[in-house]
Amino acid sequence: MTLIETKDLWKTYDMGEEKVHALRGVSLKINKGEYVAIMGPSGSGKSTLMNLIGCLDTPSTGEYILNGKQVSMMGDDELAAIRNREIGFVFQTFNLLARATALHNVELPLIYNGTGAVQRKEQAKSALTKVDLADRMTHRPNELSGGQRQRVAIARALVNNPSLLLADEPTGNLDSKTSQEIMRLFDTLYQQGNTIILVTHERDIAIHAKRVISILDGQIANDETISEAQRAGLH
Amino acid sequence: MLYSSFKIALAALWAHKLRSGLTVLGVLVGVMSVMTIISALEGIMGVFEDRLSTLGPRTVIVSRIGTAMSHEEFEVKRKRKPLDMKSIPALEKGCEHCDRVTMRAFESAELKYRDQKMRDVVVAGSEYSYVDIVDITVVQGRFHSFEDDLYHRPVVFIGDLVREEFFSGVDPVGKELRIGGSPYTVIGVAKKLGSMFGESQDGFVVIPMTAFIKQFGEPRQRIQYVFQARSIETLGLAMDEIRGVMRARRHVPFDKPDDFDMLTASSILETINNFTRIFRMGIIGISSISLVVGGIVVMNIMMVSVTERTREIGIRKAVGARHGHILTQFIFESLTTTLVGGIIGIIIGFLLAKMLVGYIDMEIKPSMFAIFSGLIVSTGTGLIFGIYPAMKAARLDPVKALSYE
Numbered sequence: 328m329t330l331i332e333t334k335d336l337w338k339t340y341d342m343g344e345e346k347v348h349a350l351r352g353v354s355l356k357i358n359k360g361e362y363v364a365i366m367g368p369s370g371s372g373k374s375t376l377m378n379l380i381g382c383l384d385t386p387s388t389g390e391y392i393l394n395g396k397q398v399s400m401m402g403d404d405e406l407a408a409i410r411n412r413e414i415g416f417v418f419q420t421f422n423l424l425a426r427a428t429a430l431h432n433v434e435l436p437l438i439y440n441g442t443g444a445v446q447r448k449e450q451a452k453s454a455l456t457k458v459d460l461a462d463r464m465t466h467r468p469n470e471l472s473g474g475q476r477q478r479v480a481i482a483r484a485l486v487n488n489p490s491l492l493l494a495d496e497p498t499g500n501l502d503s504k505t506s507q508e509i510m511r512l513f514d515t516l517y518q519q520g521n522t523i524i525l526v527t528h529e530r531d532i533a534i535h536a537k538r539v540i541s542i543l544d545g546q547i548a549n550d551e552t553i554s555e556a557q558r559a560g561l562h
Numbered sequence: 563m564l565y566s567s568f569k570i571a572l573a574a575l576w577a578h579k580l581r582s583g584l585t586v587l588g589v590l591v592g593v594m595s596v597m598t599i600i601s602a603l604e605g606i607m608g609v610f611e612d613r614l615s616t617l618g619p620r621t622v623i624v625s626r627i628g629t630a631m632s633h634e635e636f637e638v639k640r641k642r643k644p645l646d647m648k649s650i651p652a653l654e655k656g657c658e659h660c661d662r663v664t665m666r667a668f669e670s671a672e673l674k675y676r677d678q679k680m681r682d683v684v685v686a687g688s689e690y691s692y693v694d695i696v697d698i699t700v701v702q703g704r705f706h707s708f709e710d711d712l713y714h715r716p717v718v719f720i721g722d723l724v725r726e727e728f729f730s731g732v733d734p735v736g737k738e739l740r741i742g743g744s745p746y747t748v749i750g751v752a753k754k755l756g757s758m759f760g761e762s763q764d765g766f767v768v769i770p771m772t773a774f775i776k777q778f779g780e781p782r783q784r785i786q787y788v789f790q791a792r793s794i795e796t797l798g799l800a801m802d803e804i805r806g807v808m809r810a811r812r813h814v815p816f817d818k819p820d821d822f823d824m825l826t827a828s829s830i831l832e833t834i835n836n837f838t839r840i841f842r843m844g845i846i847g848i849s850s851i852s853l854v855v856g857g858i859v860v861m862n863i864m865m866v867s868v869t870e871r872t873r874e875i876g877i878r879k880a881v882g883a884r885h886g887h888i889l890t891q892f893i894f895e896s897l898t899t900t901l902v903g904g905i906i907g908i909i910i911g912f913l914l915a916k917m918l919v920g921y922i923d924m925e926i927k928p929s930m931f932a933i934f935s936g937l938i939v940s941t942g943t944g945l946i947f948g949i950y951p952a953m954k955a956a957r958l959d960p961v962k963a964l965s966y967e
Contacts, residue, residue, distance in 0.1 A: 403885060408882065438566050
């Protein structure tokens with residue numbers, strides 16, 4: 328079943344004199360339950376594509392249908408509601424609220440959809456337990472290691488049971504050992520049925536996905552399915 | 563949504579204590595200065611009202627010169643004919659809606675008791691009914707009677723200051739007091755009125771009008787007629803009747819204004835109000851400038867806060883915060899700080915005003931008007947000066963906000 332469908336997405340930035348085309352007609356389909364990596368060097372347009380898929384931004388032209396809903400023409404508040412319901416973000420820099428506890432950070436999406444306080448705590452605790460942080464709930468980000476912070480962010484992304492987990496360079500700020508730990512967590516989440524899109528420029532991170540879409544100069548350069556053999560060869 | 567926004571706002575304020583404190587201070591100073599001024603003014607006006615209420619709401623005083631708001635006015639009124647002492651029966655007859663008609667006269671004289679002296683004490687001459695018209699409360703002894711008036715008896719009713727000066731710890735009733743050299747017997751003491759603008763209101767004595775004439779001769783300048791209307795409703799009618807009799811007796815042509823003044827408690831208050839209005843508005847206006855400055859402090863700090871927390875706003879938006887969520891969060895932040903500043907400002911302002919009017923021997927009570935206007939003004943400041951930064955925060959583009967360093 329199709330979760331994401333984009334048709335000829337263009338994103339153009341007006342830089343005064345010249346127009347910069349960050350995306351030049353991207354069309355792709357991602358099904359529910361897929362584990363996809365979007366790869367590309369910096370400046371390739373992969374971040375722009377992630378922002379569009381994550382409903383943080385709207386395309387200049389083209390269509391984007393997420394979970395059966397046409398989101399390309401939505402207004403700010405509608406997009407906010409879609410982000411809240413459909414998408415869980417995991418960022419390179421974790422993006423946790425520095426002064427809030429792990430529990431409160433995970434509760435955040437539930438605050439904005441009006442979940443009651445008791446249920447909110449319940450859901451947030453269960454999400455933190457899933458990422459093995461049940462004993463760190465009252466800690467603030469600065470009292471947690473990089474890997475733990477990223478796990479808090481993952482718990483926050485999962486807390487609302489979104490249709491899509493969108494991770495932007497999730498291991499970019501982590502050492503290789505912790506990176507592997509986080510990637511194993513993503514693998515587990517995939518096995519549990521979550522749809523995951525991983526944006527990265529590292530091949531050995533992308534290889535965790537089952538499908539790798541390469542972006543170059545704002546267009547899809549390659550869309551390949553990773554076989555077990557390839558994965559085994561890399562490891 | 564409102565409750566969670568409020569909680570988020572409180573947490574943010576608590577997290578930035580110094581900044582929140584400074585904002586509170588900015589508003590506090592503004593509200594405090596306005597509050598001090600309003601409370602002090604209200605207090606002073608209240609004291610006027612209190613003092614004038616001893617006149618009674620249905621009392622009318624007719625005098626040659628009632629009030630003069632300018633030197634020119636005074637010069638004109640100075641040329642008026644004095645009031646005479648023979649008009650009372652005619653006025654009594656002509657004023658159907660009057661309960662009582664009487665007169666009073668003033669002189670100032672030296673008082674002597676044994677070897678103690680008091681200079682320039684106000685000596686009032688009045689008829690016995692005066693005590694019922696003007697709210698003089700007798701706390702000891704009695705006021706003079708019809709018989710005292712009739713037989714020109716040298717009896718004196720004294721104010722509290724006179725009692726304190728001469729008869730501290732002694733029963734004054736029956737003692738002999740000398741007014742301008744003539745002996746008078748003390749018959750009663752008035753209730754203490756206190757002081758206004760640092761001057762005691764109790765340095766007076768009252769003697770029968772007949773005795774007054776005997777002592778000082780027939781008064782020409784400082785004489786007043788005092789009326790009491792039957793009720794507050796008929797006050798206007800009574801005044802019209804008195805005016806008619808007065809104009810006829812003084813031969814005022816129909817096209818000329820009155821050549822006497824009529825004062826009531828409310829007309830005196832109105833005159834004072836009018837006279838001080840511009841002054842009061844002026845100082846309230848000047849003190850309001852500090853409120854604007856306080857508002858600018860709020861706005862400035864909120865702008866810094868929004869900029870500094872751009873990333874936080876980005877995170878909140880990414881996980882689903884809508885325009886309204888961010889807007890209310892920041893408005894609650896500014897409202898809370900200004901409200902706290904406002905409340906503290908009101909309290910300090912009131913205490914300052916109390917201290918200030920204390921210097922001129924007056925007391926004030928907290929005024930509901932001052933408190934409500936303080937609350938409204940401080941929350942208004944928070945709203946007006948907080949709305950722009952809050953809108954700026956709500957409109958941030960999530961992509962840009964998330965990549966803000």
